[in-house]
Amino acid sequence: MRIVVLIKQVPDPLLPVSELTVSPDGGKILGPENVPPVVNGYDEQAMEAALRIKEFRDGECEIIALSAGDNFVLDVLQRSLVEADDLVLIEDESLDTSDPHHLARVLGAAIQHLGDVELVLGGRQASDWDHGQVPLALAEHLDWPCLTLARAVRVDDTRVEVERVLSDGYQMMKCGLPAVVTVTSELGELRYPTMQMRLQARRRRPVQVSLEDLQVGTDIDPEWRTLGVSMLEKTRDCRFIGPDDGTEAGRQLAAVLLEEGAIVSIQPGGGV
Amino acid sequence: MGTVLVFGETEAGELSTGFWEQVSTGRQLCEQTGWTMDVVVVGCDTGPGERAACRSGATRILVVDDSRLDDPWPEATTEVLADVCDELSPDAIVMPRSLLGAEVSARLAFRLGIGMAMDVMSMERDDDGLVVTRPVFGGAATASIRLSGRPWIIVPRKGAFAAAEPVAAPSAKAVPFASGLDSRTLKTTPLAHQRLTDTGKDLEKARVIVAGGRGMGGAEPFHLLHAIADRLDGAVAASRPPCDTGWVEPMLQVGLTGKTVAPDLYMAVGISGATQHMMGCSSSRVIVAINNDPDAPIFRMASYGVVGDWREVLAGFLEALSDGQAKEIT
Numbered sequence: 001m002r003i004v005v006l007i008k009q010v011p012d013p014l015l016p017v018s019e020l021t022v023s024p025d026g027g028k029i030l031g032p033e034n035v036p037p038v039v040n041g042y043d044e045q046a047m048e049a050a051l052r053i054k055e056f057r058d059g060e061c062e063i064i065a066l067s068a069g070d071n072f073v074l075d076v077l078q079r080s081l082v083e084a085d086d087l088v089l090i091e092d093e094s095l096d097t098s099d100p101h102h103l104a105r106v107l108g109a110a111i112q113h114l115g116d117v118e119l120v121l122g123g124r125q126a127s128d129w130d131h132g133q134v135p136l137a138l139a140e141h142l143d144w145p146c147l148t149l150a151r152a153v154r155v156d157d158t159r160v161e162v163e164r165v166l167s168d169g170y171q172m173m174k175c176g177l178p179a180v181v182t183v184t185s186e187l188g189e190l191r192y193p194t195m196q197m198r199l200q201a202r203r204r205r206p207v208q209v210s211l212e213d214l215q216v217g218t219d220i221d222p223e224w225r226t227l228g229v230s231m232l233e234k235t236r237d238c239r240f241i242g243p244d245d246g247t248e249a250g251r252q253l254a255a256v257l258l259e260e261g262a263i264v265s266i267q268p269g270g271g272v
Numbered sequence: 273m274g275t276v277l278v279f280g281e282t283e284a285g286e287l288s289t290g291f292w293e294q295v296s297t298g299r300q301l302c303e304q305t306g307w308t309m310d311v312v313v314v315g316c317d318t319g320p321g322e323r324a325a326c327r328s329g330a331t332r333i334l335v336v337d338d339s340r341l342d343d344p345w346p347e348a349t350t351e352v353l354a355d356v357c358d359e360l361s362p363d364a365i366v367m368p369r370s371l372l373g374a375e376v377s378a379r380l381a382f383r384l385g386i387g388m389a390m391d392v393m394s395m396e397r398d399d400d401g402l403v404v405t406r407p408v409f410g411g412a413a414t415a416s417i418r419l420s421g422r423p424w425i426i427v428p429r430k431g432a433f434a435a436a437e438p439v440a441a442p443s444a445k446a447v448p449f450a451s452g453l454d455s456r457t458l459k460t461t462p463l464a465h466q467r468l469t470d471t472g473k474d475l476e477k478a479r480v481i482v483a484g485g486r487g488m489g490g491a492e493p494f495h496l497l498h499a500i501a502d503r504l505d506g507a508v509a510a511s512r513p514p515c516d517t518g519w520v521e522p523m524l525q526v527g528l529t530g531k532t533v534a535p536d537l538y539m540a541v542g543i544s545g546a547t548q549h550m551m552g553c554s555s556s557r558v559i560v561a562i563n564n565d566p567d568a569p570i571f572r573m574a575s576y577g578v579v580g581d582w583r584e585v586l587a588g589f590l591e592a593l594s595d596g597q598a599k600e601i602t
């Protein structure tokens with residue numbers, strides 16, 4: 001079984017707002033130059049889901065990491081070779097990584113180019129533009145089924161079943177293969193790569209595929225356009241409740257909140 | 273004349289909580305364009321939802337009442353909505369900011385070859401279309417986007433548009449719409465749906481929220497948060513790590529990928545204040561941060577802060593709540 005895991009290079013989402021800047025053309029957010037980007041968190045979870053499937057199939061499974069973008073930092077992307085058997089990169093300065101539809105067409109062409117792909121795993125959203133659209137658009141483009149928000153993914157030779165996290169519980173859903181599945185962080189802990197995985201990774205090199213190879217144009221949807229981005233930092237003036245003694249500070253906090261009207265009643269039993 | 277279509281998602285037949293904010297967004301679009309508003313109510317046993325939708329001021333109200341739509345089924349709902357769009361040819365579609373709404377929007381946008389804007393905070397008409405703003409980078413920045421191809425698909429950010437008031441008399445009669453939904457041609461199949469009781473549903477309504485983060489260190493300390501929340505007639509929430517590690521159910525998550533809340537009081541305990549978390553709670557009236565790291569970013573977003581170990585601080589806090597000492601101090 002051939003599984004493609006979609007990975008996107010993004011600025012580190014945990015960088016404080018104060019360290020982010022807007023690109024000179026006003027269209028992108030950049031991290032500081034000395035802080036490397038990361039692979040989008042949910043994509044690492046998608047990779048973990050792929051590894052669990054590989055394990056379940058006693059290794060009878062090939063995992064290909066696939067990424068499209070510009071300004072790739074190879075060091076960062078190549079780390080996925082610890083888990084994946086192959087890494088396929090589509091790097092092109094003309095690629096607009098904020099356009100989910102264009103990305104879906106490019107990734108779709110790459111998946112068709114690879115051939116025999118039975119399952120595509122991606123993240124529920126990328127932490128740069130927070131779109132949550134690429135895998136859905138990709139599935140529409142390929143005319144494949146798509147299941148989303150999986151915290152567990154099970155496959156057999158013909159179908160995939162996922163457990164989705166919803167806002168009021170969990171839902172099981174299934175579909176036939178080939179299919180696209182998005183993964184959510186509730187999937188749980190990522191594994192720590194073994195020494196053997198690390199050693200094997202050293203022998204592997206990424207495969208570069210060009211937009212010309214894929215025969216997709218660089219035309220960008222004129223139907224919508226990012227006009228610009230600006231930083232947004234909301235702050236409040238924090239009033240610190242002083243005493244070093246934590247318990248006393250807690251007591252005073254209750255008093256202050258009562259005074260403030262944020263707590264209406266302090267009578268045992270609660271309520272107003 | 274143009275039309276704005278508001279998608280009325282239902283849960284157990286009732287319109288979902290954000291519906292009146294969508295109506296408000298729809299009305300604002302109508303004001304800016306001179307268009308009229310239509311509503312489509314979709315779900316199973318939609319009677320209550322239909323009756324409420326009749327008070328939205330919409331010109332037309334369509335209903336798709338189908339037992340197969342009892343559980344969320346994104347693919348099927350996309351087909352239904354695509355049919356409705358074929359019939360009504362709307363110029364704008366206002367979608368709910370739910371998991372289903374976001375997914376259906378993304379599918380529909382690709383199919384129609386248009387852009388969609390998720391978490392819209394503001395909208396302004398210009399000669400070439402509609403310029404909207406939305407948070408990006410987990411709320412660290414705002415992007416402005418021009419949607420030009422129609423229909424514009426707009427998913428309003430929770431709380432960005434004040435809930436509209438229902439109109440006094442029904443503005444239209446609800447009319448059933450026969451969608452060509454054929455389960456045999458659909459590629460996905462919903463199986464069991466396990467609904468939990470502690471879904472954090474009350475979070476969106478709670479006046480007081482006590483939220484715990486990774487700093488709680490485990491599942492057990494959340495009992496203490498529950499004890500405090502009970503005292504204050506509030507609800508318990510969490511940042512992402514407690515949900516990912518299973519200390520609490522994922523439904524309690526507040527933030528970008530969790531719930532958006534705006535209570536009177538939001539107490540963040542052992543939460544560092546990542547932008548993705550603050551996206552879900554920054555509109556709370558009073559934010560209290562309890563954290564043992566004085567440099568935690570949460571203090572920049574809090575109204576009140578206590579630097580200390582939550583074990584001690586909450587012990588004193590609960591004690592004051594329990595024995596009425598807080599009163600004496602004031």
Ligand SMILES: Cc1cc2nc3c(=O)[nH]c(=O)nc-3n(C[C@H](O)[C@H](O)[C@H](O)COP(=O)(O)OP(=O)(O)OC[C@H]3O[C@@H](n4cnc5c(N)ncnc54)[C@H](O)[C@@H]3O)c2cc1C
Binds near residue numbers: 013
């Ligand atoms: C695309 C994307 C979406 C996301 N969506 C969400 C979301 O919806 N909701 C969300 O919450 N996060 C979300 N995140 C994750 C977010 O970026 C942060 O990683 C997360 O909010 C951190 O949670 P935390 O503050 O509980 O943990 P940490 O950042 O680890 O902070 C724990 C805090 O506890 C404090 N602490 C430790 N021990 C004690 C003690 N004994 N007493 C007092 N304080 C103590 C520490 O000082 C620290 O500040 C998302 C991330 C991405 C990339």
Ligand SMILES: Nc1ncnc2c1ncn2[C@@H]1O[C@H](COP(=O)(O)O)[C@@H](O)[C@H]1O
Binds near residue numbers: 068103126132
């Ligand atoms: N440029 C890209 N290259 C590879 N995968 C991507 C790319 N963009 C998005 N994805 C995948 O699609 C998911 C959702 O991204 P988005 O729609 O941008 O929020 C990500 O978590 C990735 O798995």
